Amino acid sequence: MTRLLLVEDDSELRGMLAEALTDEGYVVDQAPDGQRGLHLGLTRPYDVMVIDRLLPALDGLDLVVRLRSRAVVARALLLTALGTVQDRIAGLDAGADDYLTKPFDLDELSARIRALCRRTSESTEVLRLGPGQLDLSVRDVVLPDGTRIALSAREFELLRVLAARPHTVHSRSELRSRVFDEAAAASLVDTYVYYLRRKLGRSVIRTVHGLGYRLGTL
Structure with a gap:
C-alpha cells in the first residue's frame, strides 16, 4: 500500500486531507509540526510526503533539507500560501519534487500525489x-x-x-x-x-x- 506522510499544523485542514486521502486508499501518517515530521520521515518508509511550507518548530523547507541530507528519497510535495516564483524556486532547490499553492483544489492535490507515486514506482535507483x-x-x-x-x-x-x-x-x-x-x-x-x-x-x-x-x- 502507498504510504503518505502529511505534515500540516492546521489541525482542521490536516484532518480533512488525511480523511480524504485515506478514503482514496493511502496509508496516512500525520504530523502537526516539523519536528514530528522529521522523526516520522527518518524512522518510517514513505512513498510521498505532503509538507506545509510554514510550520512551527521546524520550517517546511528546513524539514525537506534535513530529510534529504539523511538520504530520505520519498517524493516531497510542498503546500504553501507563498506563491511567488522565488518561493517555488526555494522549495524545489531545497529538495521538493512539487509545489502547490494554497488555496488548492483537492482533486488537483490528488492528481499531483498520483503523479509523484508513479515517479516513485518508475524509479529503479x-x-x-x-x-x-x-x-x-x-x-x-x-x-x-x-x-x-x-x-x-x-x-x-x-x-x-x-x-x-x-x-x-x-x-x-x-x-x-x-x-x-x-x-x-x-x-x-x-x-x-x-x-x-x-x-x-x-x-x-x-x-x-x-x-x-x-x-x-x-
Whole structure:
C-alpha cells in the first residue's frame, strides 16, 4: 500500500486531507509540526510526503533539507500560501519534487500525489530497507542516518533479490540459483546472510524457519 506522510499544523485542514486521502486508499501518517515530521520521515518508509511550507518548530523547507541530507528519497510535495516564483524556486532547490499553492483544489492535490507515486514506482535507483535503502547505482546500503556501507558483489546481489520482493520468503535453493550457481552448496547462502547481518545488523534479514529468508529492516 502507498504510504503518505502529511505534515500540516492546521489541525482542521490536516484532518480533512488525511480523511480524504485515506478514503482514496493511502496509508496516512500525520504530523502537526516539523519536528514530528522529521522523526516520522527518518524512522518510517514513505512513498510521498505532503509538507506545509510554514510550520512551527521546524520550517517546511528546513524539514525537506534535513530529510534529504539523511538520504530520505520519498517524493516531497510542498503546500504553501507563498506563491511567488522565488518561493517555488526555494522549495524545489531545497529538495521538493512539487509545489502547490494554497488555496488548492483537492482533486488537483490528488492528481499531483498520483503523479509523484508513479515517479516513485518508475524509479529503479534505490530499493527500500525499512528506513534505509539499497543504492543500486553504487551498490551501497544507506543507513537511516545517511551513513553508506559498501557491499561485495555477492552481498549486494543477495540483498537486492530480497529487497526487490520484500514480503516474499525465499528458499535457500532459490537464492542459491539466483545469486550463486547450482553447483554452490546451499550453506553458501547462510554464509552470506551472516556476512550481511554482521555489516548491517541481525534484523536486516529474517529467518523463516523451515522455509528460508525474507527481507527485514535496518
